[in-house]
Amino acid sequence: MYVARVDSQILKSEEVHNLLDQYEEKFNERFIAFNYADFDRQGDKPAAQIYKETLQEALEKNTPYHIESKRCSFFDH
Numbered sequence: 001m002y003v004a005r006v007d008s009q010i011l012k013s014e015e016v017h018n019l020l021d022q023y024e025e026k027f028n029e030r031f032i033a034f035n036y037a038d039f040d041r042q043g044d045k046p047a048a049q050i051y052k053e054t055l056q057e058a059l060e061k062n063t064p065y066h067i068e069s070k071r072c073s074f075f076d077h
Contacts, residue, residue, distance in 0.1 A: 001035065003048075010048035019055045027064040031055055038067065 003011065010016060011034055023031045032038065039051040058065040 003034075004046070006046045007034075007048035010046060010052055016048075016052055016055070019052065019059065022059055023055060023064075026059065026062075029064065031058070031065065032067065 020031055023029075034048065034051050036047055039047045039054070041047045042050060054065060
């Protein structure tokens with residue numbers, strides 16, 4: 001999957017890596033992988049920022065994040 005530069009910078013940040021580690025340690029499971037089907041840009045806010053905020057919210061609320069991913073539900077080629 002191609003990831004836009006703005007999203008890549010956020011996803012590769014040390015902050016996101018630390019949040020992902022905290023999530024896995026806290027809930028004994030990995031956070032859902034980033035993809036544009038589940039985390040879409042909102043106005044000027046990049047998709048990866050939505051991903052990061054969702055991850056932070058799960059940690060703050062002490063509730064694991066579970067959705068049925070839409071990444072394989074359609075074909076775009």
